[in-house]
Amino acid sequence: MAKPKPESGEGSKTKKVVNEFSINIATVNGSGSQTANLTLLRAIYKMGIPVSGKNIFPSNIQGLPTWYKIRVSKSGYAARAKKTDITVAMNPKTFRDDLEDLAPGGLFLYADHIKESIDREDVLLCPLPVKNLAREAKPPRELRDYIANMVYVGVLAYLLDIQMDTLKNALDFHFKGKQGPVELNFSVIQNAVKWAEAELELESPFKIQPLDLTDGFILANGNTAGGLGTIYGGMHFVSWYPITPATSLPEAILEYAPGLRKDPETKKSTYAVIQAEDELASIGMVIGAGWAGLRAMTATSGPGLSLMSEYASLAYFTEIPIVVWVIQRVGPSTGLPTRTAQGDVNMTYYLGHGDTKHVVLIPGTVNECFEFGWKALDLAEKLQMPIFVLSDLDLGQNQWMTTPFEYPKTPIDRGKILWEEDLEKIKDDWGRYLDLDGDAIPYRTVPGNRHPKSAYFARGTGHDDYANYSEKPEDWEENLNRLKRKFESSRPLLPEPEISAQAGATNGIIAFGSTDAAVREASDHLAAEGVKLDYLRLRALPVNSQVLKFIRDHPRVYVIENNRDGQMHSILSLELPDFPSELVSLSHIDGLPLSAEWIKEVVLAEEKS
Amino acid sequence: MAKKTVKQNEIGLTKEDYKGEPTTLCLGCGHNAIVGQIIAACYELNIPPESVVKISGIGCSSKAPTYFMDRSFGFNGLHGRMPSLATGALFGDTSLIGIGVSGDGDTASIGMGQFKHVTRRNLPLLYIVANNGVYGLTKGQFSATAEQGLALKKQGQNRYVPVDIVWEAIAGRASFVARSFSGDPQQLKALIKAGIHHRGIAVIDVISPCVTFNNQDDSFHSYAWGKSHEVALHELSFVPPVRAIKVHYEKGESLEVSLYDGTHIILKKLEHDYEPTDRVKAFQMLEEANDRNELVTGLIYINPKQKSLFDLYDLPETPLNRLSNEKLRPSPESLAEINQVMF
Ligand SMILES: Cc1ncc(C[n+]2csc(CCOP(=O)(O)OP(=O)(O)O)c2C)c(N)n1
Numbered sequence: 016m017a018k019p020k021p022e023s024g025e026g027s028k029t030k031k032v033v034n035e036f037s038i039n040i041a042t043v044n045g046s047g048s049q050t051a052n053l054t055l056l057r058a059i060y061k062m063g064i065p066v067s068g069k070n071i072f073p074s075n076i077q078g079l080p081t082w083y084k085i086r087v088s089k090s091g092y093a094a095r096a097k098k099t100d101i102t103v104a105m106n107p108k109t110f111r112d113d114l115e116d117l118a119p120g121g122l123f124l125y126a127d128h129i130k131e132s133i134d135r136e137d138v139l140l141c142p143l144p145v146k147n148l149a150r151e152a153k154p155p156r157e158l159r160d161y162i163a164n165m166v167y168v169g170v171l172a173y174l175l176d177i178q179m180d181t182l183k184n185a186l187d188f189h190f191k192g193k194q195g196p197v198e199l200n201f202s203v204i205q206n207a208v209k210w211a212e213a214e215l216e217l218e219s220p221f222k223i224q225p226l227d228l229t230d231g232f233i234l235a236n237g238n239t240a241g242g243l244g245t246i247y248g249g250m251h252f253v254s255w256y257p258i259t260p261a262t263s264l265p266e267a268i269l270e271y272a273p274g275l276r277k278d279p280e281t282k283k284s285t286y287a288v289i290q291a292e293d294e295l296a297s298i299g300m301v302i303g304a305g306w307a308g309l310r311a312m313t314a315t316s317g318p319g320l321s322l323m324s325e326y327a328s329l330a331y332f333t334e335i336p337i338v339v340w341v342i343q344r345v346g347p348s349t350g351l352p353t354r355t356a357q358g359d360v361n362m363t364y365y366l367g368h369g370d371t372k373h374v375v376l377i378p379g380t381v382n383e384c385f386e387f388g389w390k391a392l393d394l395a396e397k398l399q400m401p402i403f404v405l406s407d408l409d410l411g412q413n414q415w416m417t418t419p420f421e422y423p424k425t426p427i428d429r430g431k432i433l434w435e436e437d438l439e440k441i442k443d444d445w446g447r448y449l450d451l452d453g454d455a456i457p458y459r460t461v462p463g464n465r466h467p468k469s470a471y472f473a474r475g476t477g478h479d480d481y482a483n484y485s486e487k488p489e490d491w492e493e494n495l496n497r498l499k500r501k502f503e504s505s506r507p508l509l510p511e512p513e514i515s516a517q518a519g520a521t522n523g524i525i526a527f528g529s530t531d532a533a534v535r536e537a538s539d540h541l542a543a544e545g546v547k548l549d550y551l552r553l554r555a556l557p558v559n560s561q562v563l564k565f566i567r568d569h570p571r572v573y574v575i576e577n578n579r580d581g582q583m584h585s586i587l588s589l590e591l592p593d594f595p596s597e598l599v600s601l602s603h604i605d606g607l608p609l610s611a612e613w614i615k616e617v618v619l620a621e622e623k624s
Numbered sequence: 625m626a627k628k629t630v631k632q633n634e635i636g637l638t639k640e641d642y643k644g645e646p647t648t649l650c651l652g653c654g655h656n657a658i659v660g661q662i663i664a665a666c667y668e669l670n671i672p673p674e675s676v677v678k679i680s681g682i683g684c685s686s687k688a689p690t691y692f693m694d695r696s697f698g699f700n701g702l703h704g705r706m707p708s709l710a711t712g713a714l715f716g717d718t719s720l721i722g723i724g725v726s727g728d729g730d731t732a733s734i735g736m737g738q739f740k741h742v743t744r745r746n747l748p749l750l751y752i753v754a755n756n757g758v759y760g761l762t763k764g765q766f767s768a769t770a771e772q773g774l775a776l777k778k779q780g781q782n783r784y785v786p787v788d789i790v791w792e793a794i795a796g797r798a799s800f801v802a803r804s805f806s807g808d809p810q811q812l813k814a815l816i817k818a819g820i821h822h823r824g825i826a827v828i829d830v831i832s833p834c835v836t837f838n839n840q841d842d843s844f845h846s847y848a849w850g851k852s853h854e855v856a857l858h859e860l861s862f863v864p865p866v867r868a869i870k871v872h873y874e875k876g877e878s879l880e881v882s883l884y885d886g887t888h889i890i891l892k893k894l895e896h897d898y899e900p901t902d903r904v905k906a907f908q909m910l911e912e913a914n915d916r917n918e919l920v921t922g923l924i925y926i927n928p929k930q931k932s933l934f935d936l937y938d939l940p941e942t943p944l945n946r947l948s949n950e951k952l953r954p955s956p957e958s959l960a961e962i963n964q965v966m967f
């Protein structure tokens with residue numbers, strides 16, 4: 016007989032923790048837990064509670080441990096939480112560590128076929144008859160393990176009060192409405208709930224209660240957003256080579272572009288995608304395309320970026336518009352290929368030999384990944400240079416709550432391109448590298464222009480204003496100085512930093528990219544302890560005058576980043592005029608997203624010193 | 625006195641219109657002969673220079689595009705990476721004629737990867753390798769096509785066996801593979817014409833002596849060796865579509881290959897009885913010629929039916945680089961729908 020379910024909420028004996036806790040689901044890679052985890056995440060989100068999910072996964076297809084961390088936060092905190100309140104232990108190999116990791120008073124769900132001793136008395140234990148319940152649903156043999164993960168979804172739904180219809184919704188979404196798998200998975204959830212109702216005596220201290228805090232938001236990852244932004248940015252050409260964690264960006268283009276980018280009249284594709292043989296080829300194709308007047312993009316990660324260096328220098332020098340997305344992972348070398356970092360700031364900014372320097376856009380939210388997706392294509396053609404977009408695994412691959420993608424507010428900007436009719440109006444020779452407008456940006460023609468005066472010869476070697484080969488010292492220097500002027504002139508055109516000021520703050524924080532969530536959370540906690548800090552989130556390199564003003568206005572500024580050497584700190588130090596302000600580097604790298612706890616700790620230590 | 629009339633082709637252009645900057649290659653360099661034949665072929669084929677794109681890597685050979693067709697767009701890119709640049713560029717407007725010029729170092733050493741992949745993809749591109757068995761521009765090091773035992777001034781003897789570009793191209797599934805010789809301008813010109821009209825990659829490995837660093841009489845890439853060892857597989861002519869074929873060959877004496885655009889290549893038999901339509905036979909022929917120390921030239925393999933890279937994409941008539949902005953950005957409604965399902 017079903018026992019009456021204990022009352023939850025304010026009235027019950029133990030104080031409930033509502034809508035503010037974190038769940039750590041430990042599974043074996045390749046066991047199909049992703050469906051279960053996303054279903055939980057989406058259901059909670061649909062109940063109106065801000066939630067974020069981080070996949071801490073190995074570089075492996077099957078067998079190694081993987082964790083999925085769901086953070087439920089009515090305060091809207093989306094950074095990695097250091098503390099775990101609920102653990103779902105499905106992996107015997109990490110069982111002991113997972114148990115140890117759980118905070119006192121936490122809830123420990125585990126597959127009952129794992130025969131490990133349990134030596135904690137300060138947590139609530141909940142063994143799950145995973146195998147039995149999965150078998151009851153009579154799934155096809157090969158699906159049995161996958162389905163088993165739905166058992167913890169069902170039991171958690173019971174314990175935390177997650178609504179069944181939202182789970183069904185989430186499954187519908189996941190399986191794109193295919194009723195077979197939806198029903199199969201849902202039946203396991205229902206069985207698990209029934210079992211829990213009948214057998215569980217446990218009362219969860221953690222509860223979900225419906226809110227409306229996710230209204231007007233979407234749940235997405237940065238790579239999908241970047242791919243969509245690129246599509247709406249009017250890209251014509253993408254060439255790429257698979258590498259974690261960049262792959263899902265071009266794959267989003269492969270998924271969405273066929274539906275979005277057919278010419279309505281001819282039904283033909285208005286773009287092309289090539290999977291190249293390596294990153295030398297992918298950037299080479301993109302440069303060829305950019306030269307020929309296509310809006311072209313590639314995406315890669317550290318090792319691929321290293322390979323692209325020679326070509327990046329060529330694109331910079333020949334002034335060819337291209338966009339390169341860099342989704343950072345942990346280096347040096349192959350490093351931790353499935354873990355997040357911000358260690359390619361320097362390499363991206365200076366990629367290439369000689370005096371090469373690039374414009375880098377740095378999205379900090381998923382929505383911004385979409386925005387910078389189309390903006391980067393405009394900037395590349397406007398400035399006739401490579402534009403890099405620097406994201407990372409945490410932002411790119413994990414699910415974040417974000418404001419909906421906004422349709423581009425400005426029309427597509429193709430920059431200064433001359434076609435036949437434009438050349439007709441020019442009496443003399445036009446010069447590919449002539450600075451006619453005084454903005455250091457020359458005019459260009461593209462192959463396919465059939466005017467007899469259209470052609471010019473692009474080359475990585477020295478040239479004069481008319482693109483003729485030249486080794487003259489003055490030609491070289493003038494051209495390189497113009498490139499520098501062009502680079503300098505980009506500063507006011509780039510996304511402005513986002514500044515959050517607090518009344519009574521003296522010192523400040525500068526951060527960028529995916530650490531935004533952790534920095535915001537840490538700022539709240541620091542403020543609660545009386546340490547008030549203004550916060551500037553960089554959104555582009557080179558920095559603009561607002562960044563310099565922010566630094567000047569604060570006697571001490573902490574530069575927080577997820578790498579060892581404080582790379583952004585060093586770039587800022589180089590760019591700064593001689594300010595008396597103290598720039599303090601706070602950097603840290605271990606493969607995990609920075610946590611608010613770590614930031615708070617190191618800032619407090621500095622503030623006290 | 626009658627004014628001297630300058631000869632024009634059918635689109636009213638003179639040879640002058642097909643010229644480039646004055647060459648800065650060494651006097652007698654094989655690459656100059658290639659430049660000359662590209663100019664002649666394009667002039668005779670009545671190709672508007674504006675519909676040609678020239679792409680190259682790095683090397684003396686890769687400088688060649690500067691010396692022909694000033695009125696064509698050109699890009700002298702990176703060492704060994706001409707194929708990637710060409711691939712991207714030709715997507716801009718697939719009606720353009722791509723002429724890629726590379727060297728043996730550029731293609732068979734640093735660029736082997738991109739070479740193999742561009743042949744596999746069958747990008748419509750005339751891919752000329754000016755093959756001198758040496759690195760000219762860096763002053764006389766062994767290239768990957770240098771024969772074993774070749775002695776060069778500062779390098780000593782070459783230890784390794786050479787790469788055969790024709791062999792690699794056929795193995796790489798190129799749809800048009802030929803070998804020629806800078807000292808055989810007529811054949812070279814006919815092959816260039818055929819290659820331009822072929823829809824797909826047309827690799828021509830041109831033995832193009834470096835007179836400065838590798839022209840010793842016994843070197844496999846010298847004029848002397850080429851002249852005395854060249855064995856042409858056939859007498860080759862290229863026939864434009866509109867001309868009725870006037871020349872009649874005896875039955876069984878010649879082979880006619882039709883290209884996709886209605887042009888033909890006519891291969892008149894010489895002493896070899898060779899049909900360039902079978903990969904396995906091509907390898908066999910190459911091996912046998914190699915054993916006999918012959919430099920076989922001519923059209924070694926062709927498949928005019930193989931799908932080109934662009935046949936594999938569903939591209940519009942209008943070149944991608946001329947699509948209006950409205951065709952490039954999906955509607956606001958479509959984005960609203962995407963936002964609806966983002967969770
Ligand atoms: C990445 C890189 N490595 C090395 C060089 C130096 N380099 C310039 S040309 C060349 C060899 C060219 O040989 P080949 O392609 O045979 O052309 P050739 O000069 O013989 O016509 C080399 C090694 C370079 N430009 N780039």
Ligand code: SF4
Pocket residue numbers: 648649650652653654655684685756760761833834835836837
């Ligand atoms: S060095 Fe050799 S390859 Fe270079 S231009 Fe002179 S002859 Fe030609």
Ligand SMILES: [Mg+2]
Pocket residue numbers: 683727728729754755756757758759760767
């Ligand atoms: Mg060479």
